[in-house]
Amino acid sequence: METILHLTGPLDPRSGWRASPDRCPIARALDVMSTRSAFLIMREAFYGTSRFDDFVGRAEISEPVAAARLRELVSEGLLVREPYREPGQRTRHRYRLTEKGADLLPVLVGLIQWSQRWLDDDGAGGVLALRHRDCGERVGVGLRCAADHEVAVGELDLTLAAAGAR
Amino acid sequence: METILHLTGPLDPRSGWRASPDRCPIARALDVMSTRSAFLIMREAFYGTSRFDDFVGRAEISEPVAAARLRELVSEGLLVREPYREPGQRTRHRYRLTEKGADLLPVLVGLIQWSQRWLDDDGAGGVLALRHRDCGERVGVGLRCAADHEVAVGELDLTLAAAGAR
DNA sequence: CGGCATCCTTAGGGATACTG
DNA sequence: CAGTATCCCTAAGGATGCCG
Numbered sequence: 001m002e003t004i005l006h007l008t009g010p011l012d013p014r015s016g017w018r019a020s021p022d023r024c025p026i027a028r029a030l031d032v033m034s035t036r037s038a039f040l041i042m043r044e045a046f047y048g049t050s051r052f053d054d055f056v057g058r059a060e061i062s063e064p065v066a067a068a069r070l071r072e073l074v075s076e077g078l079l080v081r082e083p084y085r086e087p088g089q090r091t092r093h094r095y096r097l098t099e100k101g102a103d104l105l106p107v108l109v110g111l112i113q114w115s116q117r118w119l120d121d122d123g124a125g126g127v128l129a130l131r132h133r134d135c136g137e138r139v140g141v142g143l144r145c146a147a148d149h150e151v152a153v154g155e156l157d158l159t160l161a162a163a164g165a166r
Numbered sequence: 167m168e169t170i171l172h173l174t175g176p177l178d179p180r181s182g183w184r185a186s187p188d189r190c191p192i193a194r195a196l197d198v199m200s201t202r203s204a205f206l207i208m209r210e211a212f213y214g215t216s217r218f219d220d221f222v223g224r225a226e227i228s229e230p231v232a233a234a235r236l237r238e239l240v241s242e243g244l245l246v247r248e249p250y251r252e253p254g255q256r257t258r259h260r261y262r263l264t265e266k267g268a269d270l271l272p273v274l275v276g277l278i279q280w281s282q283r284w285l286d287d288d289g290a291g292g293v294l295a296l297r298h299r300d301c302g303e304r305v306g307v308g309l310r311c312a313a314d315h316e317v318a319v320g321e322l323d324l325t326l327a328a329a330g331a332r
Numbered sequence: 333c334g335g336c337a338t339c340c341t342t343a344g345g346g347a348t349a350c351t352g
Numbered sequence: 353c354a355g356t357a358t359c360c361c362t363a364a365g366g367a368t369g370c371c372g
Contacts, residue, residue: 006299007212025281025294026209026274032285033277034202035344043192046173047324052354062346067355069344077284092353100284102319105173106307107280108192110273111199115191118243118266119198128191131323132311133172139317141272145298145305153268156305157297158213201364218334228366233335258333 007156032076033104037061037069039111042104045079050094070095078104110141173322198242199270203227203235205277208270211245216260236261244270276307 033039040059049055056066073079078101085091109130116127130139143151199205206225215221222232239245244267251257275296282293296305309317 005214025278026205028285029277029281030202030205036196036200039192039196048171063355065345103283104280105319106309107273107276109309110276110307111195112191114270114273115195117269119194127327129325129327131325132313132315132317133321133323135311135313135315137312139309139311139322141276141307142310143272143275143305144308145301146303147298147301149298149301151298151305153271155299157299159295159297161293161295229335231365
C-alpha cells in the first residue's frame with residue numbers, strides 16, 4: 001500500500017499522480033448516474049414512488065425521458081420492474097429499489113445536506129428534513145473511518161493498494 | 167413539524183405527498199452539479215489539481231468544456247480563481263476549492279464508496295482508498311443523526327417543518 | 333500556459349400524439 | 353395506466369485552430 005497524496009480541500013502541490021480515469025470509481029459511477037433525470041428518479045424511488053406516471057409527474061420529467069431512464073436504471077440493477085396485481089385489477093408493473101439502488105441513499109442525502117447548507121433553500125413551503133425514527137433527530141451524512149472516528153476533510157489520505165488489499 | 171412519510175428503501179405506499187420539485191434541495195443541487203464534467207472537475211479539485219491544463223488532462227475533458235465548467239463552478243462559488251506568481255514567473259491563475267466546494271466531499275466519497283461496492287471496480291491497477299491520516303483506517307460516508315446514532319435506510323422519516331424550525 | 337472561437341456530433345429532454 | 357413513436361430544441365462534449 002502506497003500513500004499517494006493528502007487531500008486537503010484547499011490546495012495541495014499534487015504529487016504527479018493521476019486518477020487513472022478509466023477505472024476511477026467516480027467516473028464509473030457517473031456512467032450510471034450522471035443525468036439530472038436519473039437523480040430525480042432515484043429521489044422519487046426513495047420517496048416510495050413506484051408507478052410510471054408518478055415518476056413522470058413527481059420528478060417533472062417527460063414520459064420519454066422517464067421511460068428511457070427507468071429502463072437504464074433497471075438494466076443497471078438500481079431498480080427492478082416487477083408485475084403485481086391488486087385483487088380485481090389487471091396486472092400492472094411497479095419499480096422498486098434494489099439493494100444496490102438503495103445504497104445510493106448517502107449520495108442523495110449528501111446532496112440534500114449540501115444544498116440546504118449552501119443554496120439557501122429558504123423553504124417558503126417549510127423545511128424538509130430527514131429524521132431518525134427512533135430519536136427524532138436530524139440525519140445527515142458524514143465522513144467516518146472504520147475505527148469510527150469522525151474524519152475532517154484535511155485528515156484524508158489517498159492510498160493505492162497493490163491488488164487484493166482491503 | 168409534520169411527518170410526511172417513512173423512507174423504507176423497499177416500497178412504501180406513499181402518502182400522497184409530493185416533493186414540491188421547484189424547491190426540492192436535490193433538484194436545486196442538480197442545477198449546479200448535474201453534468202459528468204462538473205463531477206470530474208470537482209474530483210480533481212479534491213485531488214489538488216489547480217491549473218487549467220491539469221484539469222483538462224486529468225479529468226480527460228476538452229478545453230472548451232473545462233473552460234465552461236470552471237467558469238460555472240467559480241460563479242457558483244464552489245471554486246475560486248486566483249492569480250499567483252512564482253518568483254521569476256509571470257502571473258498565472260489557479261483554481262481552488264472554496265469551503266462551499268469542499269463541503270461537497272461527502273457526495274464524492276459516497277459515489278466512490280457506492281461504485282466500489284457495486285460496480286466491481288476490480289482495480290487491475292490497485293485499489294484506491296481514502297484513509298484516515300491518524301489511524302490509517304478506510305474512510306467512508308454513512309448516515310448518522312444529530313444524536314450520533316448510526317441510521318439505517320429503513321429508520322428514516324421525512325418531515326416538513328413549518329418555517330423557522332431546525 | 334490558459335484559455336476562447338468555431339464547428340460538429342451526440343445525448344438529454346420537452347411536446348404531442350398514439351397504442352395495448 | 354404505462355408506455356412508444358415522432359419531432360424538435362438545447363445542452364454536453366470532442367476536435368481543431370488561434371491568441372495573449
